[in-house]
Amino acid sequence: MSDSPTMNDVAREANVALKTVSRYVNGQTNINPVLAQRIADAIASLGYRRNLAAASIRPGWTSKTLGLIISDISNPYYSTLSKAIETYAADQGFFVISASSDEIGEKHDRFVERLMEQRVDGIIVVPPREPGRDWNTLPGPIPPVVFIDRPVDFPQADIILADNVGGARSATEELISNGAKKVAFVGDALSIYTMRERYRGYCEALAARGIPVDDGIVVSAAHSSEDAAAAVSQLLDADVDAIFAANNRASVGALLAFRETGRRLPMIGFDDFEAAKLGEPAVSVVSQDISEMGRKAAEIIFERIAHAETPRRTYVLPTTLVLRGSEIPDPVL
Known part of the structure; x- marks a missing residue:
């Protein structure tokens, strides 16, 4: 045997x-x-x-497997996203194979090829910052694909996005309404779609109030919480009077800088995070329903598996400004 x-x-x-x-x-x-x-x-x-891999190549058979490529599993944003997708898939009797591209296009491409070799029934992808292979050049057959968080020009795929521009605009407007004249932007590289869109919302809010963008207080190289902490420590000495933290790592970095320097500025962050409610004041955030984004992606994949011929769509999910007090300046004693 x-x-x-x-x-x-x-x-x-x-x-x-x-x-x-x-x-x-x-x-x-x-x-x-x-x-x-x-x-x-x-x-x-x-x-x-x-042997599901062997079974899936037979007509009418399925591997009962989805592929998921995210950017960084260590980021709580993506672990929440993954959990929602896995939960929905499990309810349908499917297993999810997950991998992190680390924003590297070549690594992303290897995962795509491997998942297609595994004959997965669908692929959910957070496209990497560094461009990978053009999806339009991939040889078929290509299973149903959903791009999440960032768009890609591939007519066969559905796309799910958050309202990054509107969320960033509302956060920046709130800081200005509370008296801020110099609002700093702290985030990751603007080559990332979400950062670029949040920066656009930030600029729109400034323009609406007649405030010019000051490139000297725009940080677009905070790839980690430590990077953000170092940047905010410098901004504290640059006559800045508020901070828009463009992702959860930037928010955490700002809190680290506040603690280390003993100084605080009004701040609103984009994306909620577990520790946001623990400080005094708690951190105000632009909240997007990450679990709903993951659930929606999984739902669409299963719709595609059942009805592959229906038109592709782009979904933009709303964001919510959650005010907890960190947007307000400390009272002058």
């Missing part, structure tokens, strides 16, 4: 026809209960597992 038991091995062990074993492992229920029990006992005894 081989190291990996086959259906033929199960059929011999249970003393039933191979076709009966095939029907059993594929979920058919109209099997004689006595035979079904013998098959179940044989499967348990032999340690047989169905």
